[in-house]
Amino acid sequence: MTTLPTYEVVESAVRLAGRAPSLHNSQPWRWVFDGYQLQLFSARERMLPATDTLGRQMIISCGIALGHLRTALAAAGWRIFLARFPDPNRGDHLAAIRFTPAPIVTDAERDRAAAITQRHTDRLPLAPPNGxxxxxxxxxxxxxxxxxxxxxxxxxxxxxxxxxxxxxxxxxxxxxxxxxxxxxxxxxxxxxxxxxxxxxxxxxxxxxxxxxxxxxxxxxxxxxxxxxxxxxxxxxxxxxxxxxxxxxxxxxxxxxxxxxxxxxxxxxxxxxxxxxxxxxxxxxxxxxxxxxxxxxxxxxTAPESADRPTPTPRLPLADILELTGPGAEARTLP
Structure with a gap:
């Protein structure tokens, strides 16, 4: 049995994680995969200091991306083990992630992963949420x-x-x-x-x-x-x-x-x-x-007649994911 996800699986999961909402769509996250573990770092250069003075929203945004990553990997047949803030000397190192194959992928896990691309922020007036x-x-x-x-x-x-x-x-x-x-x-x-x-x-x-x-x-x-x-x-x-x-x-x-x-x-x-x-x-x-x-x-609840907006742009995968493991040099990220 394969005990590690392929580069393709990790790339797909990180791409979905990148659909997470963030303050003004700043996308303040960076991932590094060495073929064995996936690391999550905050990208301080995309922090908004006048709005988010202490960086609270930057870290919360990264947490949303981390949650989205877990969801994406579960739908792909992988469970993760998280070590949050694994390096006490690096405050920007938010998580180290290890993998284990899942015994089963449920319909609920697939549905939640599909919701990542369906979700969008609706700033217009909404009706009450039925039920x-x-x-x-x-x-x-x-x-x-x-x-x-x-x-x-x-x-x-x-x-x-x-x-x-x-x-x-x-x-x-x-x-x-x-x-x-x-x-x-x-x-x-x-x-x-x-x-x-x-x-x-x-x-x-x-x-x-x-x-x-x-x-x-x-x-x-x-x-x-x-x-x-x-x-x-x-x-x-x-x-x-x-x-x-x-x-x-x-x-x-x-x-x-x-x-x-x-x-x-x-x-x-x-x-x-x-x-x-x-x-x-x-x-x-x-x-x-x-x-x-x-x-x-x-x-x-949005009106049934409401047009679905064009997905908000996201950074290219190459801007948020770095591959450093064996064979990584042969891969080209979009």
Whole structure:
């Protein structure tokens, strides 16, 4: 029996992992495969220092990619063993990954892997997620609560959350470093990173989603005229801001997004409410917990008539994966 995945298997899994969402599609990850183990590193050159001052979102993004990788490999017939932060002298070395063949690949594993390419961020107003109460029970069974605490915000907390979002936008309005970074990374794509203009929302559409980040306005006609967001809002929190907790939080976020996609829901991760201490404190108060909010997720139902957007560009495989093992020199990555 083969005890190691081929280069082709690893390349395919890393390519799918690269579909993970990240702050402004910055894709702050780098992988190295030596034929035996796969290493995950954070790519600090793609960190957004004005927005993500301490690099929390960079590590969470890498955790989402790590969760996507696990999902992709499971569908390909491989289980993984993770050593998180294996080198105490290298804070950018997030994980060392070993492999073992899986005895079986289930339909559920294949379906979750397929959800990686089906998932996309929907910033427009959403209808309520049908069947949420039953789905929430299933969702909570798919991850370890020690890795992340998931709260569903009650409907009556939404106005307070909207005010916190408005506060965040107001505090950022005259932050020239933040505004420059936001405009550099959004509204266009540079070298396969950044947020395309067609995925943003117009000023009219923004009125319907008062908890969303204030992006540069898109010059797009109304796509869901008069719609007001009724999405369920989830809050994912951790006990600390230590890097281990952040990485595990990202892995949970991967699971949540993919399971919601499988259930037919549209999703939109939100992190602007956790970037500034004052708005983050408001979110923590709304959950009623001592844990630290790391990300919020809008989960809802998109109209059946909604056009599926063009997939957001991703970096070429050669920019995120390095092969160093035997025979690697004979391979050419796209």
């Amino acid at each position: 949420w109460d039953e789905f929430e029970i299933v969702l909570r069974s798919t991850f370890d609560p020690a890795d992340g605490v998931l709260d569903v915000l009650p409907e009556d907390k939404r106005p307070q959350l909207a005010r916190a979002s408005e506060l965040t936008a107001s505090l950022r309005r005259y932050d020239s470093s933040y505004q420059h970074e936001l405009r550099w990374w959004t509204g266009h794509v540079v070298a396969d990173t950044g947020v395309p203009a067609e995925t943003l929302i117009s000023p009219e559409e923004r009125v319907g989603v008062p908890v969303g980040r204030t992006f540069p306005a898109a010059d797009i006609g109304p796509r869901r005229p008069g719609a007001v967001d009724q999405a369920t809002i989830l809050v994912l929190s951790t006990g600390t801001d230590q890097h281990m907790d952040l990485l595990r939080c990202g892995e949970v976020l991967s699971t949540v997004l993919l399971e919601c996609t499988l259930a037919g829901y549209a999703t939109c991760p939100l992190t602007h409410l956790t970037e500034i201490p004052r708005s983050r404190a408001v979110v923590a108060t709304l959950t009623g917990r001592k844990q630290l909010p790391q990300a919020l997720i809008r989960v809802g």
